[in-house]
Amino acid sequence: MNRYQYDIVIVGAGHAGTEAAAAAARLGAKVALLTGNLDTVGQMSCNPAIGGVAKGQIVREIDALGGLMGQTIDKTGIQFRMLNSRKGPAMHSPRAQADKKAYQFEIKRVIEETPNLDLRQELVEEILTDPSDSHQVIGVRVRGDAIYAAEAVVLTTGTFLQAIMHTGEAKTPGGRAGEGTSSGISHSLHSLGFRIQRFKTGTPARLNSRTIDYSKTEIQPGDDNPQPFSYMTDRLPDPQMPCWITYTNDKVHELIRANLHRAPMYSGQIQSTGPRYCPSIEDKVVRFADKDRHQLFLEPEGRHTNEVYVNGISTSLPRDVQDAMLRWIPGLENAQIMRYGYAVEYDFCPPDQLTPWLETKAVKGLFFAGQLNGTTGYEEAAAQGLIAGASAALRLQGKDGLVLSRDAAYMGVLVDDLVTCGVDEPYRMFTSRAEYRMMLRQDNADRRLTELGYELGLVSDARYARFQSKLIQIGEATKALRALRIGDVPGDKYLKRPEVTWQHLTEQYPEQLQCYSAEVALQVECDVKYSGYIARQQIQVERQNRMADKSIPTDFSYDSIISLRAEARQKLGKIRPINLDQASRISGITPADISLVLAYIENPKLRAKQPNVAEVAVQSNSGRTAD
Numbered sequence: 348m349n350r351y352q353y354d355i356v357i358v359g360a361g362h363a364g365t366e367a368a369a370a371a372a373r374l375g376a377k378v379a380l381l382t383g384n385l386d387t388v389g390q391m392s393c394n395p396a397i398g399g400v401a402k403g404q405i406v407r408e409i410d411a412l413g414g415l416m417g418q419t420i421d422k423t424g425i426q427f428r429m430l431n432s433r434k435g436p437a438m439h440s441p442r443a444q445a446d447k448k449a450y451q452f453e454i455k456r457v458i459e460e461t462p463n464l465d466l467r468q469e470l471v472e473e474i475l476t477d478p479s480d481s482h483q484v485i486g487v488r489v490r491g492d493a494i495y496a497a498e499a500v501v502l503t504t505g506t507f508l509q510a511i512m513h514t515g516e517a518k519t520p521g522g523r524a525g526e527g528t529s530s531g532i533s534h535s536l537h538s539l540g541f542r543i544q545r546f547k548t549g550t551p552a553r554l555n556s557r558t559i560d561y562s563k564t565e566i567q568p569g570d571d572n573p574q575p576f577s578y579m580t581d582r583l584p585d586p587q588m589p590c591w592i593t594y595t596n597d598k599v600h601e602l603i604r605a606n607l608h609r610a611p612m613y614s615g616q617i618q619s620t621g622p623r624y625c626p627s628i629e630d631k632v633v634r635f636a637d638k639d640r641h642q643l644f645l646e647p648e649g650r651h652t653n654e655v656y657v658n659g660i661s662t663s664l665p666r667d668v669q670d671a672m673l674r675w676i677p678g679l680e681n682a683q684i685m686r687y688g689y690a691v692e693y694d695f696c697p698p699d700q701l702t703p704w705l706e707t708k709a710v711k712g713l714f715f716a717g718q719l720n721g722t723t724g725y726e727e728a729a730a731q732g733l734i735a736g737a738s739a740a741l742r743l744q745g746k747d748g749l750v751l752s753r754d755a756a757y758m759g760v761l762v763d764d765l766v767t768c769g770v771d772e773p774y775r776m777f778t779s780r781a782e783y784r785m786m787l788r789q790d791n792a793d794r795r796l797t798e799l800g801y802e803l804g805l806v807s808d809a810r811y812a813r814f815q816s817k818l819i820q821i822g823e824a825t826k827a828l829r830a831l832r833i834g835d836v837p838g839d840k841y842l843k844r845p846e847v848t849w850q851h852l853t854e855q856y857p858e859q860l861q862c863y864s865a866e867v868a869l870q871v872e873c874d875v876k877y878s879g880y881i882a883r884q885q886i887q888v889e890r891q892n893r894m895a896d897k898s899i900p901t902d903f904s905y906d907s908i909i910s911l912r913a914e915a916r917q918k919l920g921k922i923r924p925i926n927l928d929q930a931s932r933i934s935g936i937t938p939a940d941i942s943l944v945l946a947y948i949e950n951p952k953l954r955a956k957q958p959n960v961a962e963v964a965v966q967s968n969s970g971r972t973a974d
């Protein structure tokens with residue numbers, strides 16, 4: 348049997364796997380990135396777009412930590428828009444249409460050129476653990492009987508585990524159209540004691556652009572002054588391509604209702620839960636029965652293809668119904684389907700089986716990231732990939748894994764929500780999930796994360812130098828603003844007024860202010876205008892941090908706290924929070940429960956009464972107890 352030796356093996360080269368591999372390699376680990384098909388590295392399974400509300404903020408954070416997604420979409424985007432630009436800065440969210448193939452090729456090129464990183468086409472069939480200690484991963488076995496030995500393995504297998512695709516009554520094994528499924532890993536996970544559940548997701552048909560009558564649709568152009576995702580990008584591709592808008596109507600809804608018995612979701616063929624906020628068209632027609640139309644976006648899949656993605660009409664209805672639906676939609680009456688829509692059901696591992704750095708509690712050195720953790724979306728997957736890959740490398744260096752706090756990043760909110768609360772439907776990010784939204788803006792991701800990224804070794808010298816120079820500029824611009832006098836009022840006080848903007852001041856005082864870039868000006872303006880909100884949020888953060896400082900020992904026995912409610916004992920024992928802050932966010936845990944745990948942590952006499960530490964550690968690490 349062939350045997351290859353690496354520090355870290357990453358399984359799957361989707362959005363999570365590529366970020367994980369690149370992050371681990373940046374931290375100096377020798378990494379193998381193994382994926383079933385080299386032609387689908389970084390492939391977008393569904394819509395050809397990156398970013399969007401809350402997701403755009405995540406891409407900016409990935410970029411601020413030196414990740415791949417931001418720079419890649421900047422190079423390969425065909426249309427850029429800042430969503431919610433009329434709302435406050437916390438809601439501004441960048442989104443771009445991608446040239447899907449160009450995006451994929453660019454990710455693959457970067458991966459191929461990354462030092463310490465080998466990309467290989469391999470189908471992983473088994474996770475290997477130490478024969479003398481099944482709680483320690485030692486590598487993977489691939490099809491063709493070769494072994495990749497490693498001290499850490501990061502699984503990022505997306506929608507592929509025991510996957511079944513549905514189009515009407517037709518069922519085909521596979522995680523994505525034209526691709527196979529992966530069952531060996533599910534068996535491995537099962538035999539290692541992991542809980543596994545099923546989710547489903549779906550995708551719409553792709554049409555031939557030549558058969559669409561765009562004169563019956565509304566045009567949606569990109570922004571006049573498009574903004575990049577990456578802090579390293581100076582220029583975006585030109586020209587931008589438009590998208591188009593059309594609508595469903597009563598006729599379409601009638602047709603869908605008449606065929607609901609043929610929709611796998613309604614016929615009982617699919618039993619698992621799908622993404623609530625990305626419903627199929629059949630789901631929308633049933634759930635929003637009072638709506639007489641639904642908006643559809645026609646999104647080009649790239650500059651060199653005629654394929655058009657129909658955003659808003661994801662479906663698993665049979666082919667004949669998909670064809671018939673189009674006949675009633677303005678502009679699509681003669682449209683030809685190039686790929687039919689379908690739904691896919693797949694295995695995922697409930698993420699409450701993970702630590703806050705995405706290592707499994709049951710098997711040391713084994714990390715999970717991406718859709719495998721019950722999330723949905725490229726950005727959510729990429730964010731987890733970066734955290735898992737970086738953490739795997741850091742742990743091998745004997746350091747702590749990468750844990751971002753909820754006030755530092757949406758990425759922190761994402762991972763904390765997953766590991767603390769688990770999921771009961773595919774998890775996607777929303778701004779409403781973050782309690783410190785005003786601090787987690789898309790514009791200040793570098794100020795929140797780049798310093799940390801540089802300290803860890805994730806951020807290049809070039810990126811850091813650029814960031815430092817921006818900080819200097821922000822400092823100087825702030826000083827220049829404070830030095831201004833408008834009447835008796837200092838410039839910063841004047842700028843606080845709702846009707847005044849930096850732009851107004853620059854027009855009045857060009858000599859003092861015009862030299863600063865729009866990027867720098869935005870930082871100063873936000874700092875000044877929102878200092879009150881931010882200071883209030885900071886007080887809350889400090890309160891939370893005091894709780895976060897109260898670590899809970901890994902061997903802590905909740906069973907020994909007699910007065911702790913049974914529900915609290917069971918939930919705390921299952922999640923095993925790392926500190927009181929995380930414990931306080933577990934659903935059903937009350938302030939009284941927290942006080943009791945705190946009393947035990949702080950009182951050495953009570954702690955001494957806890958059972959034998961080694962015994963408890965084995966129990967707590969096994970993670971094998973039934974749900």
Ligand SMILES: Cc1cc2nc3c(=O)[nH]c(=O)nc-3n(C[C@H](O)[C@H](O)[C@H](O)COP(=O)(O)OP(=O)(O)OC[C@H]3O[C@@H](n4cnc5c(N)ncnc54)[C@H](O)[C@@H]3O)c2cc1C
Pocket residue numbers: 358359360361362363364381382383384387388389390391392393394469470471472503504505506507508522523529532548549550625661689690691716717718719722723724725728729
């Ligand atoms: C049909 C469909 C519809 C979707 N709809 C939406 C949507 O509407 N909105 C949304 O936000 N997201 C949607 N998604 C989800 C989105 O595609 C994922 O969230 C995202 O791609 C997850 O990234 P990932 O890296 O976790 O997994 P993926 O991008 O799926 O990558 C997984 C990788 O693992 C590889 N792999 C799997 N098994 C093995 C193995 N045994 N050995 C080696 N390699 C392996 C695969 O080849 C692939 O490269 C959809 C996905 C599908 C398939």
